[in-house]
Amino acid sequence: MSGYLESVLVLLCINTVLAYGAFLPMVAGQLNLGVAAFVAIGAYSGGYLSQTYNLPPVLAALAALLVAGLIGWLVAFPILRTRGIYLALATFALNQVVQGAILNLNVVGGASGYPVPAHIGFPVVAAFSLAVVVAIVALFHTRFGISVTAVSDDEGVADLMGLSVRGLQTAAFAMGAALAGLGGALYAHHFNYIEAQNYGVLFSIYVVLYVLLGGTQTVYGPLLGAAVFTLLPELLRGSAAWRYVIFACLIIAIMSLRPQGVLLRKSWFSR
Amino acid sequence: MVLEVRNLSKSFGGLKVIDDLSFSVARGERLALIGPNGAGKTTVFNLITGVYAPDAGSISLEGRDISALPSRFRIRRGLARTFQNIRLMAHLTVLENVMIAQYARAPGIASLLQPLGFGRGNRWRGEARAALAAAGLERYADQPARGLPYGVQKRIELVRALAAAPRVLLLDEPAAGLNPTESEALHLALDAIARRGVTLVVVEHDMQFVGRLCERVVVLNFGSKIAECRVAEIQADRRVREAYLGADELAA
Numbered sequence A: 001m002s003g004y005l006e007s008v009l010v011l012l013c014i015n016t017v018l019a020y021g022a023f024l025p026m027v028a029g030q031l032n033l034g035v036a037a038f039v040a041i042g043a044y045s046g047g048y049l050s051q052t053y054n055l056p057p058v059l060a061a062l063a064a065l066l067v068a069g070l071i072g073w074l075v076a077f078p079i080l081r082t083r084g085i086y087l088a089l090a091t092f093a094l095n096q097v098v099q100g101a102i103l104n105l106n107v108v109g110g111a112s113g114y115p116v117p118a119h120i121g122f123p124v125v126a127a128f129s130l131a132v133v134v135a136i137v138a139l140f141h142t143r144f145g146i147s148v149t150a151v152s153d154d155e156g157v158a159d160l161m162g163l164s165v166r167g168l169q170t171a172a173f174a175m176g177a178a179l180a181g182l183g184g185a186l187y188a189h190h191f192n193y194i195e196a197q198n199y200g201v202l203f204s205i206y207v208v209l210y211v212l213l214g215g216t217q218t219v220y221g222p223l224l225g226a227a228v229f230t231l232l233p234e235l236l237r238g239s240a241a242w243r244y245v246i247f248a249c250l251i252i253a254i255m256s257l258r259p260q261g262v263l264l265r266k267s268w269f270s271r
Numbered sequence B: 001m002v003l004e005v006r007n008l009s010k011s012f013g014g015l016k017v018i019d020d021l022s023f024s025v026a027r028g029e030r031l032a033l034i035g036p037n038g039a040g041k042t043t044v045f046n047l048i049t050g051v052y053a054p055d056a057g058s059i060s061l062e063g064r065d066i067s068a069l070p071s072r073f074r075i076r077r078g079l080a081r082t083f084q085n086i087r088l089m090a091h092l093t094v095l096e097n098v099m100i101a102q103y104a105r106a107p108g109i110a111s112l113l114q115p116l117g118f119g120r121g122n123r124w125r126g127e128a129r130a131a132l133a134a135a136g137l138e139r140y141a142d143q144p145a146r147g148l149p150y151g152v153q154k155r156i157e158l159v160r161a162l163a164a165a166p167r168v169l170l171l172d173e174p175a176a177g178l179n180p181t182e183s184e185a186l187h188l189a190l191d192a193i194a195r196r197g198v199t200l201v202v203v204e205h206d207m208q209f210v211g212r213l214c215e216r217v218v219v220l221n222f223g224s225k226i227a228e229c230r231v232a233e234i235q236a237d238r239r240v241r242e243a244y245l246g247a248d249e250l251a252a
Helices: A001-025 A035-052 A055-080 A084-103 A124-138 A143-153 A153-158 A165-191 A201-213 A221-257 B041-051 B072-079 B093-104 B123-134 B148-164 B180-195 B207-213 B231-236 B238-245 B247-251
Strands: B003-012 B015-025 B031-033 B056-061 B079-081 B170-172 B199-203 B216-221 B222-228
Touching: A001 A035, A001 A124, A001 A143, A001 A165, A001 A201, A035 A084, A035 A165, A035 A201, A035 B123, A055 A084, A055 A165, A084 A201, A084 B031, A124 A165, A143 A153, A143 A165, A143 B093, A143 B238, A153 A165, A153 B056, A153 B072, A201 A221, A221 B015, B015 B041, B015 B148, B015 B222, B031 B041, B031 B207, B041 B072, B041 B079, B041 B170, B041 B199, B056 B079, B072 B093, B079 B148, B093 B123, B093 B148, B123 B148, B148 B180, B180 B199, B180 B207, B207 B231, B216 B231, B216 B238, B222 B231, B222 B238, B231 B238
Parallel strands: B031 B199, B031 B216, B079 B170, B170 B199
Antiparallel strands: B003 B015, B003 B056, B216 B222
């Protein structure tokens, strides 16, 4: 396999993991614009663990998943007190805070970036990505899937039906953060170099766009969205300078034709 | 007494919406809660189900005080309700809406993560489908809940509330907006539910419907109980007629 093709596929795998990281809170009705914060937390904590403690990179990636998930769980408590646009703004602020903190953290290189020597190859990245897809598909075939949708549709009724609204919201946010962290750690160990500058709000918006494009109604929406956003710019390489213009026009066209996302669903179970 | 409300009061911004209200419901009974618009009937339901905390007074279910119990635990104790303005989950199918209420019977993380299956043939899904079929709603099972006819949505709400296997069912204007045929079908359905031993508390304006379904009436006006009697006696009660028609018109 050519180096080019391999790195495109690696990005596809990582973007898929990140897309599910944004998908989980979004299904619970939260617009998380702080996804990149958790990607950065995962990338840096995973990189730090493999670099400083010689942890095997696969274990470091799993540890990064836990670290990002734990931090996500902790910040969920204050952040989920806000609603709607304020929630989006709070996660936006979180993104700025985390990025700013890492830029000033000299132990991981601060603004000059952080080299991560340990390597995770394409097959392992692909295996992680596949495992995430399978786990999420399985998760949405349990009662969790309908419950979290119920919470996003009508918190009041969900609560009266016996569901723990706050518990489900927190779980969705924390699991999303964990996946974002895993994606970050995979990136760090495959490309072996990370820079905090990359993990700004624009990064978060991109990941959210994957999900919006694919659709939040089915569990396969994020997969499609990540694929389109990763592969389409590559396929448009033929028209060098214009490719991002064409890409943006295509995205706008899809969004206006299908504002609910490309994939719609009948039921969490039937598709 | 399966449900007991004692000296309940609730104010919103200085306005006393419920004022020292007491009533009780015996097991298997069918009680109607009636009164003019704004009398506080839905607020009583919201207090009983825990949407609001009472300012004073207590609510007990099967002998246990539930006044301080968080709302989500009350359905787990066998107290379910329907809503005046239909509140089905728009992004779930009809079947999934019904399945949401099943959680109250088996709450907990293990139940939340229990697989509901990819194809057909899961116990919970089968049960929800059977409940819809029994209500004549099976053909809507896999459709999204939003956009269905009003009468159908009302029936789905009832099936959903029953999926929690309640022992006490609060119905907020179940017959409102239904045509005579639908209203008759609802009467039969509720009658069958009550015969199975479920206690019914019904807020309803249609007095003919109340008269056929319920045994006893509690009449509210401005948040206070102004009368409590058997259904047959209600028309003879002067205070009730005054509350609905006004004292002047009665005098005229």
